[in-house]
Every structure is written in C-alpha cells, then in structure tokens.
Amino acid sequence: MSVPAGFFARHTRLVRPPLVPEVALHLADDVAVLWQAMEDQGRVDGVPGPGEASPFWAAAWVGGQGLARYVLDTPGLVAGRTVLDLGAGSGLVAIAAALAGAERVLASDVDPYALAVMPLNAAANGVAVVEPVGDVLDDDLPEVDVVLAGDVFYDLRMADRVRPWLFTAWARGAAVLVGDPGRSQLPDGLREVAGYDVPDSGVDVARRTTVWRLP
Known part of the structure; x- marks a missing residue:
C-alpha cells in the first residue's frame, strides 16, 4: 500500500x-x-x-529504547556490519545501528505504515543505510551479522514465531540481542548485558528495561 x-x-x-x-x-x-x-x-x-x-x-517502546541506547554506547557491535532490526516499528533501533556505523541495516516490520515512516525517520537523522523490509519470519534467514529485536515478545503468538527464528539466526553465526522490560514470553537462555531506567516515554511510566544477548 x-x-x-x-x-x-x-x-x-x-x-x-x-x-x-x-x-x-x-x-x-x-x-x-x-x-x-x-x-x-x-x-x-x-x-x-x-x-x-x-x-x-508511533511510540518509542522501552525495550527498543534500551536496545538503541546499548547499540549507540557499544558501536563495535555493529560498526561495519550488516544488521537486521526485527520488528523495527519506527526504525529507532535501526537508526541507532546506522549512527553507530553499521554498513547496512535491514529494518523489518509487518505494518505498512511503519515501513512508510522509516525512511522519513532515517532522513531526519541523516542516515542512508536503513532499508525497510517486510515480514522476514517466514522467509529464508537474510545474511546478516547482527540481529536486534526490541519489544518483540509482547504477546504469546508473536513470541512463538520469533523465538525459533532468533535461535536459528544465532546458530548460523549472527549476534542476537533483545531489548525487553522482562515480559513473561521471553525465552530461556538469554543473558543480561545491560539495564536502563527509562523515563516516561508516553507508553509506559518510568521503568527498568534490559538488553539481553543470546545465549
């Protein structure tokens, strides 16, 4: 559309x-x-x-904010690499990866409005390497070095789709990081690498969010 x-x-x-x-x-x-x-x-x-x-x-969810913060503070994670932002929404994490020096950033979302707003947000931040793409969960895994997934475990149905896909990406050699405030659908086997207190974002009252790495 x-x-x-x-x-x-x-x-x-x-x-x-x-x-x-x-x-x-x-x-x-x-x-x-x-x-x-x-x-x-x-x-x-x-x-x-x-x-x-x-x-x-249309909102900056706390998991995505934490993940974007971590990427900007740890640019070596993405610099010079191909990155996939899964469930990209506004493109916040994708843009952070671009600002941190990623060579190419695929920003995946199922919402056509999200895919339309991402180029506007990328342009507002002066980055040109963000490429909006649709749903990748049912396709062959793209060749990427890093997978970033903010707030993708918001309900059981989505979690059941995302969980095996992320483990497959990790098994094929990608670094996989998840930003999430601790939802019950988070998979086992993650390890915490950073935590942040997020001020009121208009979505959630100030709360703690965590960046997790697989495994």
Whole structure:
C-alpha cells in the first residue's frame, strides 16, 4: 500500500525519546487518536486502516529504547556490519545501528505504515543505510551479522514465531540481542548485558528495561 503524502506530517511530530535523545522520530502524542486517523484515511483514500492492530510504530517502546541506547554506547557491535532490526516499528533501533556505523541495516516490520515512516525517520537523522523490509519470519534467514529485536515478545503468538527464528539466526553465526522490560514470553537462555531506567516515554511510566544477548 502507499501511505498518502503528508499523513505523518499531519498526525505525528518529531520527538527525541528520553533514553535516546540522539535520535529524532515521527511519533504520535496519542496513539488512539492516530489509530482513528488511520481508519479515517482508509475511508477517504481507500488505504487499508489498521483494523484491530495498534500503530506500534508511533511510540518509542522501552525495550527498543534500551536496545538503541546499548547499540549507540557499544558501536563495535555493529560498526561495519550488516544488521537486521526485527520488528523495527519506527526504525529507532535501526537508526541507532546506522549512527553507530553499521554498513547496512535491514529494518523489518509487518505494518505498512511503519515501513512508510522509516525512511522519513532515517532522513531526519541523516542516515542512508536503513532499508525497510517486510515480514522476514517466514522467509529464508537474510545474511546478516547482527540481529536486534526490541519489544518483540509482547504477546504469546508473536513470541512463538520469533523465538525459533532468533535461535536459528544465532546458530548460523549472527549476534542476537533483545531489548525487553522482562515480559513473561521471553525465552530461556538469554543473558543480561545491560539495564536502563527509562523515563516516561508516553507508553509506559518510568521503568527498568534490559538488553539481553543470546545465549
């Protein structure tokens, strides 16, 4: 689908997430209002609305913020490498990887609005190596050196899809890191590499989030 020109300018504003002020993103002040705007846009221009899906891309989730912070503080993890940001949403983690020196960044998401906003966010941060791609979980594993996955264990169905995919990526030699505040669907076998207290982001009240590495 093609998101109408000007949609993001009308319904979002550039915001710097509190834990990652180096990055500017088109985010919504009220996700519920944005959801309604997406529904209205669909009726006017024949663009598919979000249905029951929330526009996750329009907020800076705490797991993604923690993972982006870790990437910026540990640039050797991604510098000169090919990186995949799984469940990229706004592209926060992908942009952080680009700013940290990644040679190529694939930013995967199933939401067409997320895929449309990522280039705008990349341009706002002066990075040109972020490549939006769709769902990769049912395809052959891309040839990447690093997989970054922020807030992908938000429900059981998604966790069941992501968990074996991440272990496969790790078994094939990729470094795999997960950003998450400690949801119950997190797999066993992860080890903590960093933790952050995230100020109120408009999604969650200030809380602790963790960066995990597999294994």
